[in-house]
Amino acid sequence: MSRVVVTGRVPEAAIEKLRAEHEVDAWQGPESIGREELLRRVAGADAVVSLLTERIDAELLDAAGPQLKVVANVAVGYDNIDVPACTERGIVAANTPGVLTDATADIAFGLILMATRRLGEGERLIRSGKAWKWGMFFLLGSSLQGKTLGVVGMGGIGQATAHRAKAFGMEIVYQSRSEIDPGIAAELGARRVELDELLAVSDVVSLHCPYGPATHHLIGAGQLAAMKSSAYLVNTARGPIVDEGALASALREGQIVGAGLDVFENEPSVHPGLLELDNVVLVPHLGSATVETRTAMAMLAADNALAVLSGERPPAPIN
Numbered sequence: 120m121s122r123v124v125v126t127g128r129v130p131e132a133a134i135e136k137l138r139a140e141h142e143v144d145a146w147q148g149p150e151s152i153g154r155e156e157l158l159r160r161v162a163g164a165d166a167v168v169s170l171l172t173e174r175i176d177a178e179l180l181d182a183a184g185p186q187l188k189v190v191a192n193v194a195v196g197y198d199n200i201d202v203p204a205c206t207e208r209g210i211v212a213a214n215t216p217g218v219l220t221d222a223t224a225d226i227a228f229g230l231i232l233m234a235t236r237r238l239g240e241g242e243r244l245i246r247s248g249k250a251w252k253w254g255m256f257f258l259l260g261s262s263l264q265g266k267t268l269g270v271v272g273m274g275g276i277g278q279a280t281a282h283r284a285k286a287f288g289m290e291i292v293y294q295s296r297s298e299i300d301p302g303i304a305a306e307l308g309a310r311r312v313e314l315d316e317l318l319a320v321s322d323v324v325s326l327h328c329p330y331g332p333a334t335h336h337l338i339g340a341g342q343l344a345a346m347k348s349s350a351y352l353v354n355t356a357r358g359p360i361v362d363e364g365a366l367a368s369a370l371r372e373g374q375i376v377g378a379g380l381d382v383f384e385n386e387p388s389v390h391p392g393l394l395e396l397d398n399v400v401l402v403p404h405l406g407s408a409t410v411e412t413r414t415a416m417a418m419l420a421a422d423n424a425l426a427v428l429s430g431e432r433p434p435a436p437i438n
């Protein structure tokens with residue numbers, strides 16, 4: 120029997136699955152586990168099932184000890200894990216691709232609709248108690264039909280967002296490290312372009328690339344200036360892909376019309392310049408937040424940990 124440390128609360132079904140085979144130490148606190156407590160608990164662990172709020176770095180891997188075999192992140196993004204440090208120590212790192220694709224694409228498209236149709240502004244207006252009435256020019260937004268969606272990062276979530284956009288009558292361009300399946304590209308009528316062209320032609324730019332040194336502030340002042348002044352930016356990937364200060368300035372100065380953000384540079388803090396603006400929709404990292412999706416994520420993370428502990432290749436390895 121091995122020792123599995125789960126760094127935060129996850130759906131019970133996953134804990135039960137792990138407990139059927141191993142000793143499980145699962146953090147149950149209402150708040151995130153503190154760093155000191157985490158370092159203390161991982162000592163002697165054979166597997167760590169981690170949440171994206173916990174930094175899994177060399178210090179933590181060393182605190183766990185040489186018996187640690189696997190770090191299974193309950194997330195598709197793994198910028199919280201020092202993967203090279205895992206690899207150097209012979210530790211398998213794993214994530215949860217696939218199971219949150221639709222939930223995240225739904226939130227991306229929700230943000231596109233909220234931003235372009237000014238739903239947040241309308242909601243805030245009614246709740247403020249201020250007077251309002253229907254008017255020909257009251258809270259006019261922008262239609263999506265016939266407009267162009269620019270998808271940055273055309274993996275599963277980018278493609279699922281593009282499918283939704285297609286159903287809304289949008290044209291698709293995308294920027295990606297590689298070509299997508301030609302059948303899917305044809306079905307979407309999607310054209311692969313460089314980032315510069317994507318920014319220049321898109322009416323809505325939606326970010327779906329992974330975060331890392333290559334994508335840090337991928338969208339900064341220069342890129343925002345290259346977008347149409349009638350365009351919108353949506354980010355459901357990772358906060359630091361966008362320079363939040365530059366985005367606040369661009370929105371304030373009307374360089375772009377609006378934005379929708381599910382992720383932030385320094386979560387849970389949000390740049391004060393964004394909080395003052397009406398033309399940005401802000402939601403608290405809800406991309407995968409459905410009961411079904413979070414359960415599937417936790418079960419896949421449990422399967423990743425269990426496979427490695429049984430000496431097998433996990434279903435979703437990173438390294």
Ligand code: DGY
Pocket residue numbers: 171193194195196197219356404405406407408
């Ligand atoms: C992920 O899995 O990376 C998401 O950000 C979680 O919502």
